[in-house]
Amino acid sequence: MNLFFQQIINGLTLGSIYGLVALGLTLVYGILHVPNFAHGALYMVGAFMSYFFMVDLGVHYWVAMAGSAGVIAVLAILCERLVFHPLRNSPPIHDKIAAIGILLFLEAVVQMFWGSDFRRMTSPFTGIMNFDGLIIPEQRLLIIVAAFVLVFVLQMFLRKTMTGATIIAMAQSREGAFLVGIDANRVAMMTFAISGALAAIAATLYAPINLVYPAMGHLVIMKAFVIIILGGMGSIPGAIVGGMIIGFAEAFGGFYISTAYKDIIAFGLLVLILSARPQGLFAKGAH
């Protein structure tokens, strides 16, 4: 029974990370209708930034996380300004190719500075909690709690503040948002900044139980895409629910079916679902 609960904890941890990454992706898609393939690279650079702050500058874990979130937010805004904004009227295939260009560039730059070695990032939360045989590492608990807090804060921001409401308005109807005088550029930049910061925080949370290396974003971003297709592209609750579905499917699949193939489970799920429902599980209508 304990093993079963252990898998629930694992599923929650994975689901939290995937959910955070997918949230950023879905926010950007909701506003600009761009599938940002570079999002995984932002996640990876976020982990390296935290690593850099902690190891080379010797700052505390939390400070490193905040610094990394800030850096990646700026980087994401730059991507929007320099790449996606000039392409806003191009055919959709161009956005995707440009996003791939950013991805390749960021990965190569990180590889140039840090090499392709696997690095271990330390965290102050190395303890292990033992609830009557159920073992929960502190870092995993931190991930789950942090994800829930972030999602809550983000929801509050989007629902209760004026600036947050402009993002929702843009996602609901571009023209309608223009009519009431919402500045599209500001909203786009803000969305990219939030999405980048979420990716950096997710990476910093996950890095201590995983490793830091230039290709670390590949699997995560692909799973995040699976998640937002599952949850409907542009849907915020969909990203969170989808993240949990994939997280649990992986934790239980990896434990009860096969560890070697656990990464395929998410993609297999996607193939199955899209074969049956080409518009995704929760999508209201195709764009």
Place this chain on the structure above:
Amino acid sequence: MLFKLGSLLMKPGAKMAMLAFALVFPFLASNEYQVYVMASAFVWAIAVYGLNIITGYCGQLNLAHGGFFAIGAYTLGLLTADAGWSFWPAFVAALLVTAALGFLVGVVSLRLKEHYFAIFTLCVGFIIYLLIDKWEELTHGPIGVRDIAAPYGFGVVDFTETTPFYYLVLAFLVFSIWFMSRLSRSLLGRTFIAIRNGDELAQSLGINLMRNKVMAFVLSTTYAGLAGALYAGMVRFIGPEEANIVHTFDMITYLLVGGIGTLTGPLLGTVGIVWITQSLQFLEEYRMIIFGPLLVILVIFFPRGITGQFLTWMHHKAQSIAPANKRKESKVVNTQRREVENNA
């Protein structure tokens, strides 16, 4: 002057000149390695022509292309190294396997549009990579496949040597380009372009979207399989890295630099970039620092690549030379120009 040079390139003679250059290249090359590099550039060019069918002509961004390249390579590799087949039967099998798998993947994935299709094929490419990496009983996993048979010659030619192999690859490349040029002029090719320009409009003209898209997809994966099989016969050792998504991104770069949706673009882009990366060895590892921004700059400023840009420029030149043309005629010129671009 430049304009005349341009019109020269448009003439069929230019293609003959390029072919003649390719034919004498082994004699001009200073060492065997250069011939080898050129042969590998041709192999990649064949794969890029495949990508051009589905992405350039039909407008669907296929991110599993590198995966199908690897399937072609692995089919040939496993059949010759493990099952003991000889090269040419395994070669044909590689084409059939990639076509069949392309059909299966196409039927499922092409029901999805635009972003969904790109993301789906990205995942398919990754599944292919994971399967090759993890399914050790079949693919030997990360160890890779060794002792792949080389193509045996018919009669006097021995394809295990670099120069004869170069001509073999060249023959396949010429065939691929010839096929492409026939395709782009045919009703089928025009149907693909109609789908790219607007699938709802195409559908309203009575075009069966699904059938044509699947057709384009199968053709493109078969090209990838052909290139993969040739690649396996050339390097004789393959590993899971052949399915790495990076190869797909490389091919997209070649395609965009050369000119997406054009006939000479894939060749120019592939051969050009392969030689540039070869001559700047330090670029090999960090080539993406230049390729990444290059992709972005290309799609923002020159979305049609070298060939497309060149044709647009020629068109403007032609118009400024004959400014007296009536507006009515310029419309005709415009359609003609589009035709030329699709066939160039």
